[in-house]
Amino acid sequence: MASVLLPVSLLLGGLLLVPQLFGDFFAYQIGLYLIYGIAAQGIGFLWGRTGILPLGQALFFGVAAYATAHALRDVDGLAAQLGLAVLVLGGIVAVAFAIAALIFRGRSDSGPYFSLITLALVMAGEQIANTATGLTGGFNGLSGYDSLGGLDPFGNFYYLVVAAVVAVSALLLWLDRLPAVLIARAVADNEPRLQLLGFPTHVIKALAFAFSALIAALAGGLFASHQGIVTPTSIGFALSTELVILTAVGGRFHVFGPLLGAVLVGLASAELRDSFPYWEICLALAFVLVVLKAPGGLGEILGRLYHRILPRKPCKLPEPVQAPVSRAGEAPAPLRFDDVELRVGVVRILNGVRFETPASGIVGVIGPNGAGKTSLLNTITGNLPPTGGRILLGDRRAVGLPPHRALGLGIGRKLQVPSVFFSMSVAENLAIAMMAGRARWRDYLRPSPLGWRAPGLDAVLDTPAVPLRAELDRPVGALPQGHRQFLEFAMTTAAEPRVLLLDEPCAGLSHDETTLMTDLVRRFQADTGGLVIMIEHDMAIVEALSDKVLVLHQGRVLAFDSYDAVRADPAVQAVYAGGTK
Numbered sequence: 080m081a082s083v084l085l086p087v088s089l090l091l092g093g094l095l096l097v098p099q100l101f102g103d104f105f106a107y108q109i110g111l112y113l114i115y116g117i118a119a120q121g122i123g124f125l126w127g128r129t130g131i132l133p134l135g136q137a138l139f140f141g142v143a144a145y146a147t148a149h150a151l152r153d154v155d156g157l158a159a160q161l162g163l164a165v166l167v168l169g170g171i172v173a174v175a176f177a178i179a180a181l182i183f184r185g186r187s188d189s190g191p192y193f194s195l196i197t198l199a200l201v202m203a204g205e206q207i208a209n210t211a212t213g214l215t216g217g218f219n220g221l222s223g224y225d226s227l228g229g230l231d232p233f234g235n236f237y238y239l240v241v242a243a244v245v246a247v248s249a250l251l252l253w254l255d256r257l258p259a260v261l262i263a264r265a266v267a268d269n270e271p272r273l274q275l276l277g278f279p280t281h282v283i284k285a286l287a288f289a290f291s292a293l294i295a296a297l298a299g300g301l302f303a304s305h306q307g308i309v310t311p312t313s314i315g316f317a318l319s320t321e322l323v324i325l326t327a328v329g330g331r332f333h334v335f336g337p338l339l340g341a342v343l344v345g346l347a348s349a350e351l352r353d354s355f356p357y358w359e360i361c362l363a364l365a366f367v368l369v370v371l372k373a374p375g376g377l378g379e380i381l382g383r384l385y386h387r388i389l390p391r392k393p394c395k396l397p398e399p400v401q402a403p404v405s406r407a408g409e410a411p412a413p414l415r416f417d418d419v420e421l422r423v424g425v426v427r428i429l430n431g432v433r434f435e436t437p438a439s440g441i442v443g444v445i446g447p448n449g450a451g452k453t454s455l456l457n458t459i460t461g462n463l464p465p466t467g468g469r470i471l472l473g474d475r476r477a478v479g480l481p482p483h484r485a486l487g488l489g490i491g492r493k494l495q496v497p498s499v500f501f502s503m504s505v506a507e508n509l510a511i512a513m514m515a516g517r518a519r520w521r522d523y524l525r526p527s528p529l530g531w532r533a534p535g536l537d538a539v540l541d542t543p544a545v546p547l548r549a550e551l552d553r554p555v556g557a558l559p560q561g562h563r564q565f566l567e568f569a570m571t572t573a574a575e576p577r578v579l580l581l582d583e584p585c586a587g588l589s590h591d592e593t594t595l596m597t598d599l600v601r602r603f604q605a606d607t608g609g610l611v612i613m614i615e616h617d618m619a620i621v622e623a624l625s626d627k628v629l630v631l632h633q634g635r636v637l638a639f640d641s642y643d644a645v646r647a648d649p650a651v652q653a654v655y656a657g658g659t660k
């Protein structure tokens with residue numbers, strides 16, 4: 080809690096001194112920059128955490144500003160005005176959520192389209208504000224209303240702005256320490272991995288966007304009251320880009336960065352805009368410099384200086400606590416492929432694949448390069464939905480579901496190249512994996528799930544040769560490849576799936592590490608009694624682990640039998656010229 084209270088108290092103390100030290104007019108100016116800073120904090124939250132860049136935040140800022148102007152002009156009584164504000168804010172949140180959910184649904188690579196669509200929306204908003212004169216006052220804007228609660232914009236209204244800045248900052252600092260934001264950061268880091276852990280990333284992105292829209296709208300409402308006039312510029316493209324510049328210059332990764340950017344750029348602009356004709360060019364150059372040389376902005380530079388004086392403490396996760404039971408771990412069930420076909424354009428990858436595994440055991444999948452092994456796993460997890468046939472897990476259809484639904488069926492997947500959250504620590508990676516299949520909505524807003532542990536995960540971490548226990552605070556980007564393989568294995572098994580899909584889990588491992596990984600796979604299967612389907616090129620590993628072996632060749636099943644039977648099969652020997660070993 081001190082990590083929220085101390086910085087917020089310092090911020091509050093500093094802002095309260097402004098009118099005393101510099102007078103009311105200066106406080107009025109700072110109040111305006113702080114309002115822009117609040118809107119920029121919303122952008123910083125979205126851009127800095129999820130990696131999504133919104134280019135049209137002025138749309139929400141402006142709509143709220145016009146709504147506030149109308150409320151203050153046409154609605155009597157503070158209670159009725161605040162009631163209307165709640166309705167408008169709710170509407171803005173719902174619209175923002177719907178826009179983002181529509182854009183992100185079914186596509187994880189739609190970030191650039193999203194930015195462009197928000198840009199198009201704000202341009203349309205500005206055009207409407209200019210032409211719908213009955214509603215907006217057109218070019219002249221809406222004016223002639225009193226400030227909210229009768230406060231004086233040049234006097235005590237400043238304290239309302241300070242209260243809003245402090246409240247938004249405290250909320251953002253608090254969120255930064257919760258699973259909700261850890262998951263949001265995981266979207267920016269490795270969205271496909273998050274989906275395979277069962278998280279609906281399009282919903283997470285839409286929620287983050289709706290939250291940032293709410294903050295922009297809050298700022299817009301304050302703006303209308305502070306300025307006493309709302310014109311189309313407050314819903315425009317220029318304001319949207321300016322807010323992005325303030326966020327980038329101040330620093331999008333820290334809660335205070337956008338505030339700092341807004342106040343510094345605002346003050347410099349007030350000083351220089353009239354006297355120095357090249358001010359706008361300087362601002363554009365500052366933006367380019369920041370993007371190229373200091374992507375974390377001034378906030379990051381100041382943060383680095385600060386931590387030279389006071390060294391950064393490793394981020395402590397809460398004490399380990401027993402996690403709830405995973406909902407992925409239902410009863411084992413056989414996996415059945417019925418004439419499954421997979422085509423991408425004119426390329427036929429799988430041709431009438433048909434087999435049924437036992438409900439329990441280890442199935443090795445082999446075949447020459449390009450046989451369709453990885454594609455087979457892709458059809459199961461929905462990364463490449465089959466174009467024909469059926470896939471059944473027990474009696475449940477597992478075809479055409481998006482990747483984030485696979486874990487709900489009890490399917491966990493480890494990829495060939497370790498897919499983990501590279502910008503995070505080992506402990507954070509494990510915390511995200513432990514929430515997979517376990518966390519409910521309310522869990523994302525309390526710190527304790529960050530310390531969740533389960534016997535399955537402890538068994539992996541406590542295995543003497545597994546290196547992860549001593550590396551919990553290390554950033555994953557600094558780990559050797561082999562350690563990442565063990566981390567991804569631990570993450571995939573943390574949700575206790577009943578079907579575990581492994582794509583060459585021993586790739587890049589030393590001899591000893593390979594032995595360790597095969598022990599872990601065997602032990603996972605024995606402990607859970609589930610099904611493991613493992614792609615492997617090393618026949619010694621296939622022989623040691625597999626109860627049955629599936630041989631794929633040119634997208635078809637060539638054989639599906641015990642290791643010895645497959646090895647003796649002439650058709651298999653013909654494909655593996657020179658024998659199977």
Ligand SMILES: Nc1ncnc2c1ncn2[C@@H]1O[C@H](COP(=O)(O)OP(=O)(O)OP(=O)(O)O)[C@@H](O)[C@H]1O
Binds near residue numbers: 428446447450453455
């Ligand atoms: N998304 C895709 N679009 C087009 N072709 C694809 C796609 N994914 C896979 N392929 C093609 O399908 C075939 C099978 O690929 P796949 O990766 O499944 O083989 P594999 O058996 O796993 O090979 P390896 O052992 O080399 O990993 C290859 O010819 C590959 O180029």
